[in-house]
Amino acid sequence: MATVRDDGAFGEFVAGQLAGLPGVRAVTLGGSRAAGTSRPDSDWDFAVYYRGAFSPDSLRALGWPGTVFEIGGWGGGVFNGGAWLHVDGRKVDVHYRDLDDVEHHLAEARTGRFGIERLLFYLAGVPTYVVVAEIALNQVLHGDLPRPAYPDALRAAAPPRWWGDAQATLRYARDGRITAGARGRPLACRMLGQDVRVTTDAAGLNGAEPQAVLSPLTGAAIFLVVVVKPGSDNADTVRGLCGDLAGLIRAVGFRGTEDYLTCVAGLSATAWDRLAGETRPAGLHPFVEFRSAGRVAPATAGDLLFHIRAARMDLCFELATQIMARLEDAVTVADEVHGFRYFEHRDLLGFVDGTENPAGQLAYDSVIIGDEDPAFAGGSYVLVQKYLHDMDAWNALTTEQQENVIGRSKLADIEQDDSVKLTSAHNALTTITENGQEIKIVRDNMPFGHVGTDEYGTYFIGYARSPATIELMLQNMFIGRPEGNYDRLLDVSTAVTGGLFFVPSVPLLEGLAGDDSDGEADAPADTPSMAGPARDGSLNIGSLRGASHDE
Numbered sequence: 001m002a003t004v005r006d007d008g009a010f011g012e013f014v015a016g017q018l019a020g021l022p023g024v025r026a027v028t029l030g031g032s033r034a035a036g037t038s039r040p041d042s043d044w045d046f047a048v049y050y051r052g053a054f055s056p057d058s059l060r061a062l063g064w065p066g067t068v069f070e071i072g073g074w075g076g077g078v079f080n081g082g083a084w085l086h087v088d089g090r091k092v093d094v095h096y097r098d099l100d101d102v103e104h105h106l107a108e109a110r111t112g113r114f115g116i117e118r119l120l121f122y123l124a125g126v127p128t129y130v131v132v133a134e135i136a137l138n139q140v141l142h143g144d145l146p147r148p149a150y151p152d153a154l155r156a157a158a159p160p161r162w163w164g165d166a167q168a169t170l171r172y173a174r175d176g177r178i179t180a181g182a183r184g185r186p187l188a189c190r191m192l193g194q195d196v197r198v199t200t201d202a203a204g205l206n207g208a209e210p211q212a213v214l215s216p217l218t219g220a221a222i223f224l225v226v227v228v229k230p231g232s233d234n235a236d237t238v239r240g241l242c243g244d245l246a247g248l249i250r251a252v253g254f255r256g257t258e259d260y261l262t263c264v265a266g267l268s269a270t271a272w273d274r275l276a277g278e279t280r281p282a283g284l285h286p287f288v289e290f291r292s293a294g295r296v297a298p299a300t301a302g303d304l305l306f307h308i309r310a311a312r313m314d315l316c317f318e319l320a321t322q323i324m325a326r327l328e329d330a331v332t333v334a335d336e337v338h339g340f341r342y343f344e345h346r347d348l349l350g351f352v353d354g355t356e357n358p359a360g361q362l363a364y365d366s367v368i369i370g371d372e373d374p375a376f377a378g379g380s381y382v383l384v385q386k387y388l389h390d391m392d393a394w395n396a397l398t399t400e401q402q403e404n405v406i407g408r409s410k411l412a413d414i415e416q417d418d419s420v421k422l423t424s425a426h427n428a429l430t431t432i433t434e435n436g437q438e439i440k441i442v443r444d445n446m447p448f449g450h451v452g453t454d455e456y457g458t459y460f461i462g463y464a465r466s467p468a469t470i471e472l473m474l475q476n477m478f479i480g481r482p483e484g485n486y487d488r489l490l491d492v493s494t495a496v497t498g499g500l501f502f503v504p505s506v507p508l509l510e511g512l513a514g515d516d517s518d519g520e521a522d523a524p525a526d527t528p529s530m531a532g533p534a535r536d537g538s539l540n541i542g543s544l545r546g547a548s549h550d551e
């Protein structure tokens with residue numbers, strides 16, 4: 001028959017028995033029993049602190065029913081092993097604590113150092129300073145233990161480390177276009193050390209990870225358009241940068257992990273032909289200008305587009321600096337615009353810009369190429385235009401007139417009812433439907449300007465799965481739907497640049513570094529020279545050296 005003891009007597013009894021085991025120097029009570037938050041049926045969590053050797057057999061010899069594990073039997077480290085027992089009809093857990101190990105982690109914590117161990121169910125892991133916290137907080141029932149205060153160095157070091165890790169993981173997930181369902185797999189599998197091919201193939205992307213096209217809206221952006229100078233050396237320099245861009249983003253981004261630095265690189269049709277080979281992505285072609293009754297969407301020079309985004313301009317600026325340092329004299333800058341977030345995501349005309357952007361899976365499906373162009377799956381298209389606004393002309397309109405131009409209310413940003421909305425409204429002309437289904441694009445427009453030179457502008461940037469969608473929007477805006485029923489935004493806005501670029505997937509972009517064809521046709525005519533899978537049966541994963549995703 002079990003002996004009936006009250007809780008106080010029970011704790012003393014078990015601790016006394018454990019303290020008598022060879023090598024044990026101290027015994028503590030932890031968990032809810034020590035914290036005073038226990039219920040009558042709560043477990044009893046004891047720890048035995050031993051110096052040198054401890055034999056689980058001595059614990060077994062006490063004869064308490066249950067399971068006694070070997071030292072290290074729970075994986076080692078913080079979970080060094082222990083026992084699950086029943087004593088007097090109560091559930092008792094015993095944890096083994098090696099005093100040398102505990103003292104080591106205490107010394108480390110006092111200098112702000114700690115490790116993080118993997119532990120089942122603990123997604124972020126368990127820190128080694130847990131054993132220090134135990135001796136600080138648990139009730140010592142037998143023997144002597146140090147009772148450390150919270151080390152100042154640890155207080156300073158731990159929060160930024162956890163925060164930094166969390167932000168970096170989140171940023172990685174976003175960069176990896178983890179939007180839903182299948183897209184969640186690359187992150188999970190990379191963390192488990194699996195080959196990304198397994199996961200992106202499953203997602204129908206032929207192993208191709210998209211660039212950070214779908215980054216969240218940020219507070220700052222730089223739009224950098226460059227022209228590659230003639231000469232194979234210059235082409236090689238640019239290819240080299242394509243291979244190293246991920247590393248540069250990682251290096252600069254790590255200086256502000258919570259600020260989501262990303263960079264999307266795109267190549268014009270001309271640049272693609274020259275740098276990548278003769279087979280183009282299906283929709284890639286030089287930007288064709290639109291012109292009607294004095295309204296012009298010009299096509300301007302530009303081989304490469306770098307769309308750099310972050311919460312802070314300093315990160316964008318540093319990355320742009322590093323990119324230009326790498327490109328050296330191989331390029332000339334055709335255009336450089338520094339965009340800023342203006343109040344509630346408003347453009348300088350005062351309207352909220354971006355509201356109707358698709359999100360999540362719809363955004364992904366709207367901009368990332370899939371099976372329709374398998375060799376270029378994971379890629380995207382991006383069209384950019386720099387617009388300058390005539391603010392005097394705009395401000396001469398009443399708010400109601402402005403709302404009719406955009407098709408939304410200005411202050412509350414609510415879409416006008418169809419019974420009120422003009423067919424020439426901006427949001428009417430840019431709504432494209434196909435077989436009754438709306439075809440979306442993703443915009444990340446940014447205001448920019450210079451008050452000294454009276455320059456007030458919107459940098460339009462639209463990502464799409466096919467450039468035809470954006471081109472149809474432009475046709476509606478500039479020529480009209482029907483012809484002449486054009487976008488009145490253009491009465492106060494002049495497009496001064498325009499370019500269409502293909503955004504290769506990450507492996508395709510990085511694979512450019514290994515391609516020295518310089519447009520020569522040494523690849524099979526029916527395969528894109530850069531498309532790894534078509535070229536050598538691999539995915540050019542080897543060229544992911546130092547890539548951002550595999551740490």
Ligand code: HEM
Nearest residue numbers: 347351352353354355356387427430458460470473474493
């Ligand atoms: C002067 C440059 C531009 C400005 C200031 C501007 C501003 C706006 C604003 C304020 C909205 C309404 C809020 C929203 O849904 O985002 C909007 C919507 C939209 N804009 Fe623009 N935009 C410009 C150029 C363009 C261009 C060049 C295109 C495409 C070629 C475009 C495509 C769209 C689309 C697709 C929508 C969403 C329509 C909807 O689904 O309701 N915009 N734009």
